[in-house]
Amino acid sequence: MLWFIGIGITGPDSLSLRARQIISECDIVYFEQFTSPIKEQNSYEIRSIVKGEFRLGPRWLVEDGREILDAARGKKVALLSYGDPYIATTHIELRVRAVLEGIQTDTVHASSAITSLIGECGLHYYKVGRTVTIMSGIRPSTAYYTIFENLKLGSHTVVLLEYNQNRGFFLSPVEAFKSLLEEEREQVRKVVSDSLYAIVASRIGFEDQKITAGKISSLLDKDFGKAPHTIVIPGTLHFTESDALKALAECADMPEENTPKIEKISAQMMRKYVPMVRRALEQIAPHYSDAKEFAGVLENADLYIRDAERFFEQGKDELAILSIGYADGLVDALRIAKGIEPEMNS
């Protein structure tokens, strides 16, 4: 029998009676500490509940898994971890191996920092998009891209920061911001700037929990205190979310939506090409005033510019781009024929 037991975000005092009962009945209790840091004090408290054998579960032991599975074949074994057990995919993989080997498994779910921090920031849980992690020394291109995609949809992004148990290392929020700003200089999609609004959730569940919010420019010289920290990049903000942030966080700047600050590539294109093609059309029309066979081309160009605008308003971005590209092609064919430099290459 193999139990996966989450101890929640506040340590052993968030263990339920049921969890305590199960732990006390287990022959061997492994305490996993590599997915999240555990206070020394908590470790003592856990030991006091254990009546069987207490063992620490470092990363290699849990990932290898054989010792735990061997033990669970004949004995009652529990694997304890911080937060909810299955946020860490390592635990899911171990459970699946146990199931496939015919070992009975069960779970005690618990509060998770990643879930709790959303509410503690006053944000709406359903608006959270895909989660990312930033690691030191690795370009945060996935984080950058995910933030961009989430922002386009108005979603919030939870940005987890590297934790390395062996080295006792936490990536600081400031280092994460700097690496995102650096990534912007590479990608140039205008996603991350000094004025991006960010939230830093520090020590969620601890007594000295703190939420700090502001533009990145205001956060770069902040001291957020001890780890762990998590960053949230909000997308759109419902007024109740803004109000909640103001009440629950220390705001260096008033809450601001990030979604309106980014511009979809389609919007950038429309802003550039619609006036450009319209101008080119006006310029070329007089050259063909006597060429009746080209009157249809001029008419169509005008129609497709309007179509592009209409499609874009309707949220049909791809059709809008196709239409403005088509109108541009119609106009440029006439320009090229008259030896006028085509607009598209400008």
Next chain:
Amino acid sequence: MLWFIGIGITGPDSLSLRARQIISECDIVYFEQFTSPIKEQNSYEIRSIVKGEFRLGPRWLVEDGREILDAARGKKVALLSYGDPYIATTHIELRVRAVLEGIQTDTVHASSAITSLIGECGLHYYKVGRTVTIMSGIRPSTAYYTIFENLKLGSHTVVLLEYNQNRGFFLSPVEAFKSLLEEEREQVRKVVSDSLYAIVASRIGFEDQKITAGKISSLLDKDFGKAPHTIVIPGTLHFTESDALKALAECADMPEENTPKIEKISAQMMRKYVPMVRRALEQIAPHYSDAKEFAGVLENADLYIRDAERFFEQGKDELAILSIGYADGLVDALRIAKGIEPEMNS
């Protein structure tokens, strides 16, 4: 003092010692039951912990909030709810009002069904995108659109199903699937079909919890048993996620990724327009073999078709569409001038 206390997903036996202590010390304990159903038995167990006054907290009372805030001004008050308290935005709003009125607040976080079910299905938590709800009698266009956007990014979508406490009503998974299929007939973006792979997580945290998975066609005649149920539409599946699903769920069909089944609008356009414009170019070229002034137009059209293909391979979808639209415009200008029906309207 106002406490927000989550009782987790398995009922009062998941309450921690700390939560029990706090509840027993409160003068008034409100038990909120409208965000999730609570078993009658659980209600009795909660009452047995309460030493002060026990009151039920229906929706109108919590949303109005004045009675609770009035009480919390002078007394110790707790609001108990199923799962984690701040998944429900109503609770965040009440907390913010308390903070603004100078009432001290604190929180006991707990396990949440919405977090737990991801791990119970064997899916990776960080890959979950924005969450949606399907309501009976309302077109699920937001759910449809969100599933589409999540699938494009390879993300999983958690689809919550309507729960109405007053009417004792739960929307069934089968009804939700039917309404999504109906929405597909309206939207025609090829997102939801009989072959979309879906997971139904039933009664998460209850003793008779069950995970069922399969193509929608295989799930439409399934009896999922008692509510609550939640649907998950997986995006891409890491092999450990597929393996976990096979081990943890009753699979009517082997796990399948949904992301490769959908086609981005840009991909649909490229598949249609690249061969079409190329054909049109070949067809019109002989008509202009003697018109040197149009040689540049033909050359440019050929170049931009190739650009479109190259941009699309590079993931620059918007530029690809703009380029193929432009090439189409160049070619059609020549066709229109010769009185040949333009391709774009076909």
